[in-house]
Amino acid sequence: MYGEKWTDREKKIARRVFDGAVAEELASTIADFKARAAAVNEPEDMWALEQYLRDRRRDIDRKYDYRYSQLIWVFGQLLREGRIREEQLAGLSEEKLNDIRRASGR
Amino acid sequence: MYGEKWTDREKKIARRVFDGAVAEELASTIADFKARAAAVNEPEDMWALEQYLRDRRRDIDRKYDYRYSQLIWVFGQLLREGRIREEQLAGLSEEKLNDIRRASGR
Numbered sequence: 417m418y419g420e421k422w423t424d425r426e427k428k429i430a431r432r433v434f435d436g437a438v439a440e441e442l443a444s445t446i447a448d449f450k451a452r453a454a455a456v457n458e459p460e461d462m463w464a465l466e467q468y469l470r471d472r473r474r475d476i477d478r479k480y481d482y483r484y485s486q487l488i489w490v491f492g493q494l495l496r497e498g499r500i501r502e503e504q505l506a507g508l509s510e511e512k513l514n515d516i517r518r519a520s521g522r
Numbered sequence: 523m524y525g526e527k528w529t530d531r532e533k534k535i536a537r538r539v540f541d542g543a544v545a546e547e548l549a550s551t552i553a554d555f556k557a558r559a560a561a562v563n564e565p566e567d568m569w570a571l572e573q574y575l576r577d578r579r580r581d582i583d584r585k586y587d588y589r590y591s592q593l594i595w596v597f598g599q600l601l602r603e604g605r606i607r608e609e610q611l612a613g614l615s616e617e618k619l620n621d622i623r624r625a626s627g628r
Contacts, residue, residue: 442565449568453559459548462555466575475568 420512422484429507430487437499438480445472488512491517526618528590535613536593543605544586551578594618598625 422430450467456462473493481490494500495516536569555575562568587596600606602624611619 446562446568450559450562453556456552456556459552462552463575467581469569469572469575472585473572505564519572 420484420488420509422487426508426512427484428458429505430491431482433491433494433500433504434480434487436504437478437494440441441476441480441499445476488515489519491516492521495520496522526590526594526615526621528593532614532618533590534613536597537588539600539606539610540586540588540593541594542610543600547582547586547605551582553574573613594621595625598627601626602628 449465449472450470452465453462456465479490479493492502492515493503495502502513502517505516508516555571555578558571559568562571571615585596585599597606598621599613601608608619608623611622614622
């Protein structure tokens with residue numbers, strides 16, 4: 417399964433979906449962070465955001481791993497989280513789509 | 523110099539000045555942090571605030587050390603940074619005031 421070859425066309429699709437998902441997750445994280453920062457009243461609220469940023473940064477770093485050996489898992493997770501829709505992956509081989517669905521746990 | 527005794531009256535003065543300085547520095551840090559957060563446009567701006575918060579937290583933790591063996595240095599630093607004024611320390615012994623002035627490097 418993880419030795420599957422990605423054709424140039426598939427790589428293009430993967431790249432577009434991947435980049436779009438990263439951009440959306442970063443944008444929504446920024447919006448969420450700004451709302452949390454604006455709501456800070458006490459020092460404790462502010463210091464808690466240091467941990468929040470660390471966790472979000474690590475989570476995003478780990479999740480968005482653009483290696484062809486990892487992409488099935490990555491898209492599976494994004495699908496599970498509702499960050500991408502299956503239609504966006506149209507053009508990938510049936511085998512990959514099945515693997516991604518399975519990885520998504522749906 | 524660091525074995526100097528603090529009378530009850532001096533402790534009261536020290537506590538009030540110390541607590542006031544902490545409260546002011548925390549409030550100004552919150553204001554500064556909120557302005558930085560509101561100005562975030564790119565993910566990099568946001569991630570940089572993780573380090574900013576870590577540095578500010580450590581700096582404040584280290585600076586505000588309410589041990590009688592440290593207070594001369596603490597007040598010296600606060601004086602140097604313009605966070606307290608010498609008049610606020612009125613009531614401390616002349617020896618302590620001299621030591622604080624000296625510690626302030628003024």
